[in-house]
Amino acid sequence: xxxxxxxxNEDCHAANGVKAGRNGMVKNHHxxxxxxxxxxxxxxxxxxELYSRPFIESFEETPMLVAVLTxxxxxxxxxxxxxxxxxxxxxxxxxxxxxxxxxxxxxVPLYQDFEDFYTRNxxxxxxxxxxxxxxxxxxxxxDLIERSSNDYNWTFEYTGxxxxxxxxxxxxxxxxxxxxxxxxATAAGEVTVKFGVGMASTRQEMGNxxxxxxLENLVASFLGVESAMAFGMGFATNSMNIPALAGKGCxxxxxxxxxxxxxLGARLSGSTIWVFKHNNMQSLEKLLREAxxxxxxxxxxxxxxxxxxxxxxxSMEGSIIRxxxxxxxxxxxxxxxxxxxxxxxxxxxxxxxxxxxxFGLDSKDVDVMMGTFTKSFGAAGGYIxxxxxxxxxxxxxxxxxxxxxxxxxPVVEQIITCMKCIMGKDGTTIGRSRIQRLAENTVYFRRxxxxxxFIIYGNNDSPVVPMMLYMPAKIGAFGREMLKRNIGVVVVxxxxxxIIESRARFCISAAHTKEMLDRxxxxxxxxxxxxxxxxxxxxxxxxxxxxxxxx
Numbered sequence: 384x385x386x387x388x389x390x391x392n393e394d395c396h397a398a399n400g401v402k403a404g405r406n407g408m409v410k411n412h413h414x415x416x417x418x419x420x421x422x423x424x425x426x427x428x429x430x431x432e433l434y435s436r437p438f439i440e441s442f443e444e445t446p447m448l449v450a451v452l453t454x455x456x457x458x459x460x461x462x463x464x465x466x467x468x469x470x471x472x473x474x475x476x477x478x479x480x481x482x483x484x485x486x487x488x489x490x491v492p493l494y495q496d497f498e499d500f501y502t503r504n505x506x507x508x509x510x511x512x513x514x515x516x517x518x519x520x521x522x523x524x525x526d527l528i529e530r531s532s533n534d535y536n537w538t539f540e541y542t543g544x545x546x547x548x549x550x551x552x553x554x555x556x557x558x559x560x561x562x563x564x565x566x567x568a569t570a571a572g573e574v575t576v577k578f579g580v581g582m583a584s585t586r587q588e589m590g591n592x593x594x595x596x597x598l599e600n601l602v603a604s605f606l607g608v609e610s611a612m613a614f615g616m617g618f619a620t621n622s623m624n625i626p627a628l629a630g631k632g633c634x635x636x637x638x639x640x641x642x643x644x645x646x647l648g649a650r651l652s653g654s655t656i657w658v659f660k661h662n663n664m665q666s667l668e669k670l671l672r673e674a675x676x677x678x679x680x681x682x683x684x685x686x687x688x689x690x691x692x693x694x695x696x697x698s699m700e701g702s703i704i705r706x707x708x709x710x711x712x713x714x715x716x717x718x719x720x721x722x723x724x725x726x727x728x729x730x731x732x733x734x735x736x737x738x739x740x741x742f743g744l745d746s747k748d749v750d751v752m753m754g755t756f757t758k759s760f761g762a763a764g765g766y767i768x769x770x771x772x773x774x775x776x777x778x779x780x781x782x783x784x785x786x787x788x789x790x791x792x793p794v795v796e797q798i799i800t801c802m803k804c805i806m807g808k809d810g811t812t813i814g815r816s817r818i819q820r821l822a823e824n825t826v827y828f829r830r831x832x833x834x835x836x837f838i839i840y841g842n843n844d845s846p847v848v849p850m851m852l853y854m855p856a857k858i859g860a861f862g863r864e865m866l867k868r869n870i871g872v873v874v875v876x877x878x879x880x881x882i883i884e885s886r887a888r889f890c891i892s893a894a895h896t897k898e899m900l901d902r903x904x905x906x907x908x909x910x911x912x913x914x915x916x917x918x919x920x921x922x923x924x925x926x927x928x929x930x931x932x933x934x
Contacts, residue, residue: 433707435743439843440702445853445883446918453853453883457505460855464504479537501877509859510536512874515866518545520563521554523894527871546869550903552889553873557730557846558817559894560761560801566809567761567800574796582789586778590789598795601802602766606736607746610775611768613798614783615790617725617755618644620765623783625692625721626652627776628751632687634674636667636718640700645692645723654690655679661700664708667691671716689718695727695738695754699880699888701841701849703727706738710748721751729759730846735805735818741844759805762797764790817893821846824891828900834925835908836917840886848889849875850907850916857914858885864910870903 445453470476480503511532519526529544560567574594584590595613602611614620625648629635633654637645640661649656657674660666671689678685691713693704704722713720724737732740737754739746746752751773755765767777778784805814825846832839838851852858852874862874876885891900911917 512862555758571793610771617765695724701845724754728754821893846891
């Protein structure tokens, strides 16, 4: 079954405002149960009136043979890992790992879990695919410092050679603002000369400048909310603010694939945490009902508050949150919604205002809007936005607000300049054209990969494009072969993904030209044939060769 607009089955779903995924089913993650998939299609169709646009998302099942071979590959690596540990123990093989001192041999080992074994015997074999040093701005292309290893990736040496003009398919540079030229770079440079880099104080003491307040007012205006607050670190925006919003006696309902910062924030809050299946509104509703009917464990008291934690775009799956259904559930059960738009702000919606605008919803229906400036704005830090009383409360109760040093002013200026560009307040249409270019590049790149026969996860409009590799040997091989052909990619494996669902993750940018994408796609197809990565069993017919602009 193809995903063409003329497909009758899909048009039937589209009439309800939602399209089925490939093979006619909308799937919610890796729990591949046929009856569950049918329920999800039905659920989406029943709630079709909530969607103002088609919602096309697919997670093709892992082919059985590939799954078996992947498990076998990990089995063989594990056997050899134990053999090598045995040889290291008996000094047959040189041991490079950090070890406990002899006088501490009777202490409990510092590391004794599987991840340490995995790092030593599996990760180390393909370590050259990560932490590669670059020596230029992370734009559409970058320069990379070449390195080599003489001890199987335990240590690296620089060769002195620089690999020039590597096409960058890994950085979260969605709108192309991670650049060292242009209005934002010039403005940040001027502010650096005038004010310096460090603030040397917190916002509540001597570190509150007029530019900080201008940034917060601009963010509130951009999002269409009453007030906003900026923080110097994106990770801490989640991990330090959730504990201020929930505590003992509160219930947090968290998506199973939420980012580590959300998970840490939930744990630090001391709240009870229940996890629902990824982007599965039936699973969430079941937990909401249970929470309201049964109350707190043992005491049966009602929960002080119920907070739902979700992301706009999930950065490992490429999926977009089913926000219309989620807001309907939130209103029905009187829960609070915390929306993390780290990857969706700037990257979704006609004006780049994120997943709320993408679905044509009202930002007032989201209680806590969180996002980061690290992706679409090419800067650092994060924000929380919402009602004025919420932001006023956080200013006096958030650890990140009280104890953290203020945002560096060059970073603030970078964000202000980029945001004004996106909003059109700089008197140009550059921002709007970049948002449009990103949307076109995303649809084009995803469509071409599917036509080639790769298994691609996520939503058709998501600029995060996961391509499944599965087998452990192919993680390192894909990264190396792509770099040989001057394409820089990110490959991802355990523990960032389930152990058999290793993948390459491409991040599309507005800075990518049609020529860059075509070159990258040709190389991906070539390496895909070399490594036999074209696993998809659902053939997508190539559409007429159109330019990106005509998509």
